[in-house]
Amino acid sequence: MKHPPVRPVRVEETLLPLLRREYQDRGVVFGSLRDRGNLERECVLVADPQGMATPVSQYVRVRVSVIVRRLDGSGDFIEAQHLAADIIHTITETGGGGPVISAALDSGPVRQEEDGLVFAYAVLLLQARTQ
Numbered sequence: 001m002k003h004p005p006v007r008p009v010r011v012e013e014t015l016l017p018l019l020r021r022e023y024q025d026r027g028v029v030f031g032s033l034r035d036r037g038n039l040e041r042e043c044v045l046v047a048d049p050q051g052m053a054t055p056v057s058q059y060v061r062v063r064v065s066v067i068v069r070r071l072d073g074s075g076d077f078i079e080a081q082h083l084a085a086d087i088i089h090t091i092t093e094t095g096g097g098g099p100v101i102s103a104a105l106d107s108g109p110v111r112q113e114e115d116g117l118v119f120a121y122a123v124l125l126l127q128a129r130t131q
Contacts, residue, residue, distance in 0.1 A: 003055045007131040011047045011060050014098035015091060019043065022090050028083065034065070042067045043087055053127045057101055062124040064088065066109065067117065075118035077111050084109035084120040091124060101127040 012032050019030045028041045035042060043066045050059035066084040068076045092103045108122030 003052075006052070006056075006058070008049045008058055009099045009128055009131060011062065011098075011100055011126060011128050012045055014100055015045055015047075015062070018094065018097065019045075019087060019090065023087075026083075034067075038069060038073060039067070040069050041083065043083070047126075052130075057127050057129050060126040060128050061106070062091075062103075062126055064108070064122045064124060065112070065119055066121075067119040069117075075113075077118045077120060080118075080120035081109050081111075084122055088122055088124065099129040099131075101129060 016030050016032070026041070028043055029035060029039050030043050030045065032045055034044050043064065046063045048061045048063070050061055053059050064084060064087060066080045066087065068079040068083060070076050088105055092105060095103050103124055103126045106123040106125045109120035112119055112121040
């Protein structure tokens, strides 16, 4: 059986504008790369395309890192965890729209530390239409 040709999509192009719109009044900066400018509130989304779910859709793992910095520059894990939970809820409630068919939480938000900065980390599992 021959499958239709597949062109994977980048779900960040759907999720980032959605989150920027939903959180514009909360001072959160969203991107797919971490800003080393020590932003007060930051969320980094990285989507990793996985195997095919159906002949015309693909699984996508989305890594979500949420950083909330205190005045001294240290990470506030409790606030980051709350913000991460809100962001996860927004994505899983709306499904993200566009090519995103479904979105579910796989793990987290859990405590992570990188370069001495504590932050919240979660993984979402999405199913997205291919083109």
